[in-house]
Amino acid sequence: MSKRRKTPPPPVPWTPFQAFPPIRSERSTKARDRDPETYDRMVKEYEDGICILYANSKYHVHVRFLDGAGNRDGWIHLSIRHNDRRAVRDWRHFQRIKNELLGEEREALEIYPAESRLVDEANSYHLWVMPTGQQVPVGFNEGRMVGTSEEASQVGARQRDTDVA
Numbered sequence: 001m002s003k004r005r006k007t008p009p010p011p012v013p014w015t016p017f018q019a020f021p022p023i024r025s026e027r028s029t030k031a032r033d034r035d036p037e038t039y040d041r042m043v044k045e046y047e048d049g050i051c052i053l054y055a056n057s058k059y060h061v062h063v064r065f066l067d068g069a070g071n072r073d074g075w076i077h078l079s080i081r082h083n084d085r086r087a088v089r090d091w092r093h094f095q096r097i098k099n100e101l102l103g104e105e106r107e108a109l110e111i112y113p114a115e116s117r118l119v120d121e122a123n124s125y126h127l128w129v130m131p132t133g134q135q136v137p138v139g140f141n142e143g144r145m146v147g148t149s150e151e152a153s154q155v156g157a158r159q160r161d162t163d164v165a
Contacts, residue, residue: 015057017100022046022053054101058083061097067131076102076129087123094127102129107136 022043032039045051049069054061060081067074080097082088098108108127113119119126130136152159 012057014096017054017056017061017097020053020055055083058093059097061101063101072102073132075131078102078108078127078129080125080127081123085123088125094125098127098129103132106130106132107134107139109136 042051045064046053049065051062051064054063060083062077062079064077064079065071065074066077078098078101080094094110098106106129108129110125110127147157147159149159149161
């Protein structure tokens with residue numbers, strides 16, 4: 001008897017992000033019980049406009065304004081997680097999230113911290129967006145270079161096309 005392979009579900013199309021109030025759920029109750037001080041601080045951040053929750057068809061993104069409530073030009077922390085909470089590693093999705101929520105000309109960092117500062121609890125990914133007009137002091141400066149799958153295959157590499165689903 002042969003085993004049938006499950007056909008993967010069709011990809012979910014990308015939808016625009018919408019702001020949502022934080023959800024009070026059984027999971028958030030457990031978080032409050034585990035660490036009431038942190039939970040209360042986070043609730044206050046939402047109430048004070050320091051943090052906003054955005055969601056679309058694929059991701060939930062917590063946007064924290066590190067330089068004060070609603071200060072979209074200062075340092076901003078993006079905490080990104082896939083809606084089904086699975087581990088994801090899609091650079092183009094993270095770039096698109098940053099672009100859609102904060103603008104195409106903002107630069108962001110992903111930090112691989114010292115073990116003593118490590119936070120790794122929930123398949124969340126963290127981008128630290130620099131203030132408007134600032135650039136990361138390292139990186140490429142040759143201008144935009146984005147290859148297609150066809151161009152990559154011509155040099156023996158693999159790349160998917162840029163129409164991110």
